[in-house]
Amino acid sequence: MSHSLPRLSVVLRLLAASVLVASATVHADDYGDVSQLLKTGKLAEAQAKVDLYLTVKPKDPQMRFLKSAVQSAAGQPADAITTLTALTQEFPELPEPYNNLAVLYASQNQFDKARTALEMAVRINPGYATAYENLGDVYAKLASQSYSKSLQLNATNPQASQKIALLKTVLTPATPAAPAAPAKSK
Structure with missing residues (x-):
């Protein structure tokens, strides 16, 4: 009887492993x-x-x-x-939800929220290229808004006008990079 217990234990472990794989x-x-x-x-x-x-x-x-x-x-x-x-x-600890959250915020012109979410994504994963690209787009949009405000306050500011024109070429189309694909389960 003592020999059957180790065999049963092995069989049960193999069965459990196969259930996990399935x-x-x-x-x-x-x-x-x-x-x-x-x-x-x-x-x-x-x-x-x-x-x-x-x-x-x-x-x-x-x-x-x-x-x-x-x-x-x-x-x-x-x-x-x-x-x-x-x-x-x-x-x-997952950066992808932050990236996709930022994409949604940016689509609603909530660029400060988008920036915060993207900064968190790159803090979590410093190698997350898509989040860095999206962060660059958000920074450019925020810069464009600042230059526009500068022009409202001083309509004769040629540097602000030039910077806005340059940013418009960079931001066309003004959409962030694609949302992240789902991360693989570990």
């Missing part, structure tokens, strides 16, 4: 399915899949991140901001 594969498929539905514009289906998944795993950061992308694509920026803000509070 579970990870299912989750990867769910993420891929939602991403594909999002890419093909099937937003209602993507939202339904996200909602179903989150009923089982409501704290999953990657699926919640995808939820924000679906909300944003569906023209629900306030909901996407709420979702991303919750992610930044619960998972402050």
Whole structure:
């Protein structure tokens, strides 16, 4: 009987490991399915899949991140901001939610909020090139606003006029880089 216990233990460990591998594969498929539905514009289906998944795993950061992308694509920026803000509070170590939050803020001309979010993203991940690009765009937009204010106060300021013209060429189109793709689960 003592020989059967070690074998049973090994079998149970192998069974548990196979369940974990199968579970990870299912989750990867769910993420891929939602991403594909999002890419093909099937937003209602993507939202339904996200909602179903989150009923089982409501704290999953990657699926919640995808939820924000679906909300944003569906023209629900306030909901996407709420979702991303919750992610930044619960998972402050993830830079992608900060980047996407900044993109939404910038699209609403809330450049100070966008700057703050992007500065946090690059503080968390100093190698995050997209966040740095977006931060540059936000800084340029803020600079343009400052030069415009300077011209309002002194309409004969030729340097401010030149700087505004230069920034307009840099900012056309004046949209930040694309939102981040969902981070891979670890």
